[in-house]
Amino acid sequence: MKAPASAPTPGSVAEPPEPRWLTDDEQRVWRSFMEGVTLLDDHLDRQLQRDAGMPHVYYGLLVKLAEAPRRRLRMTELAMLAKITRSRLSHAIARLEKNGWVRREDCPDDKRGQFAVLTNEGYEVLRQTAPGHVEAVRQAVFDRLTPEQQKSLGEIMRIIAEGLQPAEAGADLPWLR
């Protein structure tokens, strides 16, 4: 009599299923991914800290504001765009406000609401530091990849991003915590 084909769980006792370990190939991919992300994060944070006096995330917030109509966004909306928690955003905006780059405004429609508004000074910082930042991103990423790789990277990361923010209610999304 042959052993069952789907074998590794013997006996009648309930056992945890054997974890689906990563293959060697998958491990190599995952390691490259983590190393690349870690180094890139470090690199861009450092570049922006040096040239713009703020971390990458904060810079990203100013960019979102600059692109928004009337250069303003509700806090939760901004948190959602930046994929961060509202708490983190509150602290970040507080610091950017202290720098004079952002100002808060009450929302007339909803007294709980706050707008974060990009100031002229904030816009000016962005204008002056954007070229250096773009250049850093180019050097580190786009200049090294073929057009096919760029396209592929975009698709892959979009899939991952969308997978982590499912449409269903009850998803554990940072800006809803």
Add this chain to the structure above:
Amino acid sequence: MKAPASAPTPGSVAEPPEPRWLTDDEQRVWRSFMEGVTLLDDHLDRQLQRDAGMPHVYYGLLVKLAEAPRRRLRMTELAMLAKITRSRLSHAIARLEKNGWVRREDCPDDKRGQFAVLTNEGYEVLRQTAPGHVEAVRQAVFDRLTPEQQKSLGEIMRIIAEGLQPAEAGADLPWLR
């Protein structure tokens, strides 16, 4: 008379070169990348904080130690493998030591040196939490990508990672700071 073909710098005054802005396609790629990375980082940090009581980076340190001969590594070597600064590593190991998951040992050959050694308790934590972590990584990444995309992602991120740690002396690498 026609304008020069490579035109945008007029007159004889030296001007900064027009920055090489990202095209719309490139911007979309870059945004997907940042969003995916931000959400993934958040997701894994949260999963590990909940199930293993430590952030993703700390978990990664334990993994590196588990894979090393005699489950130990010199501090700088570990920082290099994890792509982080020695300062950050010092703090991290201090905390892991407080948890009893890592222990420090003097290096006999170099009195400045320290080994970080994975304890049996640390190994045990790893053994118990690894399946959950692998599962999270699978769900978020590998299960969503075709084999071609996985391969592509590996190549792309390896290129980026290598680009950020050039062989030349004087490179600004975290573990040399």
Add this chain to the structure above:
DNA sequence: GGCCCCTCCTTGAACTTTAAACAAATGCCC
């Protein structure tokens, strides 16, 4: 209106990371 639940945003404490400075040991050059 009164009640309850939910959303919006902030706060303070604990924790993690960065930045700068430092002590000790090494290694090199003479």
Add this chain to the structure above:
DNA sequence: GGGCATTTGTTTAAAGTTCAAGGAGGGGCC
């Protein structure tokens, strides 16, 4: 050996992030 730059790792303080809690307003339901 003596001097000096470099390497190794830690430490302190400041900055940033997470976590849990909470105040205040909105909105539905009775």
